[in-house]
Amino acid sequence: MIKNISNLGDAALYCDFGKEVNEEINSYVITYFNHLKKLVEDKSIQGITNLSPSYNKLIVSFDLSITNFQEIKNKIETIKILNNKKKKSKKIQVPVCCEEKHALDLLNLSKKLKTNPEKILSLFFSKEYFCYMTGFIAGMPFLGDIDESIRVDRLKTPRVKVPKGSVGLTEQFCNIYTFESPGGWNIIGNTPKKIFNKVDLNNPALIKPGDKVSFYKITKEEYLNWND
Amino acid sequence: MTDAYFEILRAGTNSSIQDQGRKNLYHIGITISGAMDQKIFKISNALVDNNLNEGVIEFAYQGPLLKLKNGSVNFAITGNIDFNIIRKNSIIEKGRCFQNYFLDKDEELDLIYTKNSVFGYLAVEGGFKIEKVWNSYSTNTKAKIGPNNGEKFSIGEKIYLKKSEVKNFEKKNIEYNNSVATTIRTIKGTNFDYFSKEAKNNFFNEEYQVTNLSDRMGMRLEGPKLENIFNTNIKSEGLVKGVVQVPADGNPIIMFSDHGSIGGYPKIAVIITADHDKAAQLIPGSKIKFKEVNLDEAESLFKTYSKETKSYLEKIK
Numbered sequence: 001m002i003k004n005i006s007n008l009g010d011a012a013l014y015c016d017f018g019k020e021v022n023e024e025i026n027s028y029v030i031t032y033f034n035h036l037k038k039l040v041e042d043k044s045i046q047g048i049t050n051l052s053p054s055y056n057k058l059i060v061s062f063d064l065s066i067t068n069f070q071e072i073k074n075k076i077e078t079i080k081i082l083n084n085k086k087k088k089s090k091k092i093q094v095p096v097c098c099e100e101k102h103a104l105d106l107l108n109l110s111k112k113l114k115t116n117p118e119k120i121l122s123l124f125f126s127k128e129y130f131c132y133m134t135g136f137i138a139g140m141p142f143l144g145d146i147d148e149s150i151r152v153d154r155l156k157t158p159r160v161k162v163p164k165g166s167v168g169l170t171e172q173f174c175n176i177y178t179f180e181s182p183g184g185w186n187i188i189g190n191t192p193k194k195i196f197n198k199v200d201l202n203n204p205a206l207i208k209p210g211d212k213v214s215f216y217k218i219t220k221e222e223y224l225n226w227n228d
Numbered sequence: 229m230t231d232a233y234f235e236i237l238r239a240g241t242n243s244s245i246q247d248q249g250r251k252n253l254y255h256i257g258i259t260i261s262g263a264m265d266q267k268i269f270k271i272s273n274a275l276v277d278n279n280l281n282e283g284v285i286e287f288a289y290q291g292p293l294l295k296l297k298n299g300s301v302n303f304a305i306t307g308n309i310d311f312n313i314i315r316k317n318s319i320i321e322k323g324r325c326f327q328n329y330f331l332d333k334d335e336e337l338d339l340i341y342t343k344n345s346v347f348g349y350l351a352v353e354g355g356f357k358i359e360k361v362w363n364s365y366s367t368n369t370k371a372k373i374g375p376n377n378g379e380k381f382s383i384g385e386k387i388y389l390k391k392s393e394v395k396n397f398e399k400k401n402i403e404y405n406n407s408v409a410t411t412i413r414t415i416k417g418t419n420f421d422y423f424s425k426e427a428k429n430n431f432f433n434e435e436y437q438v439t440n441l442s443d444r445m446g447m448r449l450e451g452p453k454l455e456n457i458f459n460t461n462i463k464s465e466g467l468v469k470g471v472v473q474v475p476a477d478g479n480p481i482i483m484f485s486d487h488g489s490i491g492g493y494p495k496i497a498v499i500i501t502a503d504h505d506k507a508a509q510l511i512p513g514s515k516i517k518f519k520e521v522n523l524d525e526a527e528s529l530f531k532t533y534s535k536e537t538k539s540y541l542e543k544i545k
Contacts, residue, residue, distance in 0.1 A: 006418065007415070007523050008417070008418055008468060008471070008498055009415050009468060009471070009498030009499070009500065010498075010500050010501050010523060010526035010527055010530060011468065011501050012498075014418055021463055037252075037255075040252060048252075049251045049260075050252055050253070050255075050260070051255055052255060052468075052489060052490070054463070054464055054465040054490060055463050055465070056465075057463075057465040057466065058466075059254075059465065059466030059467075059468065061254070061468050064530045065534055068527055069523060133255075133464075133490070134255070134256055134257050135254065135255065135256070135257040135466070135488070135489040135490035136257055136464070136489055136490040136491065137257050137370065137371055137488055137489075138256060138258045138371045138373065139256060139257050140490075142490070153461050153476075154460075154461055154475070154476070154492060154493075156475070156477055157475065157477045158475060170461070171461065171463075173464075178257070179370060179371050179372065180370070181370055181488065182445070184475065184492070184493075198371075198372065198378075201362065205256050205257070
């Protein structure tokens, strides 16, 4: 449930569902998101320009020339969410090449964690991950939770360019850079698989919130010859 | 009648089609994009009698050199732009911003540079012949989304116009005050209290300088380091245009139109909507101060901003 609503600047609401990150809190965020999305689509709420769900927050952007913080806050406070049903999740497998060229931060990571690179990778590949949200760049999935022994902070200064397909770790999460972009995650490999298909306007993102994702290792040759 | 088009003889630094931006796609990671300076983008359309949300060419620093092939066009340039119109027989006519012009077949438009500002706009009557992608003409070159396959324009390309000929050319212009901001007004961010007392004090009292690492996505600033005493990472969450994030290195980054939809650095402040346009126009090396306002003040400053925009648009009619 929403614990607090505050303003993020003058044109967005910051709905806080709590500090913890887990599937239960996340599913409340998604439920509110879906509810509001429907109100926007049915035009029963005016002025909302974007909804941005994440692990435990929902940011609602609005057009200040149509509405304001107090109006949207009042509307959201009247929403009653009764059941919080979980949707069936899809399972997706993602190939990753961890050759030196692609694993930009693997060596530094092994120094930081004082463990060898093979151990980091074997722990990474051994789990199935839950997709909490997609975003930052189009279709980028935020997945978790990675093994406790391979968790690190973001890079101190984000990279100006992270290559497309990079697979990164931060804290309890991992993700996939669907496009070249700036970014601060610790990169351990690269996938040749198409995670976001901009040509498919109805269903562009391969991985959606609630899906389960597992990774498997591929060789340089398999990477180069990959065909979706 | 052959279709009129511009041939790009020089593409410029970063020339792309933009409009008001995209809506309701943050949740799949598609950001808003759209014109960095919304006010003068709208004015450019008004000067050529367009719908205010028609797609225009946004350019930064050095603009494009365009040659009109076939037909004729009614165009307007907004911003603080040094530009020439190269008429027949190579006669050079000095251009004036915030005024429309008639350009005939084989004449050229040379957008030389943006003076003491970053962005300028070229609108043509009727608009450019391009397809909307996700309900917007805006180009996001990072995600490769939008017209022209999401790419900025390059030399040799052709940009077709919806209208091939100007029927009744009517002169329009306004006086526009291209002021340069030295103060940017903000509301405290959701992580304001993550920062040390000194950092909070510095943020609102010291000067910050715009660095070269600035584009449509974000603007990195340098100044007294902003020390985070709580946690330099937050759980990734949504971002909006105008958020000032501070990574562990203590240097603030302002989020602009092509910003990532989600971010994990603490938010020290958010620039008020009324100041988005002028913040976007700050050139590298500019020194600014952040000023704190509350939500009520921000809302009333937005009303002033809207009124000002409206009064410019009414003067054009």
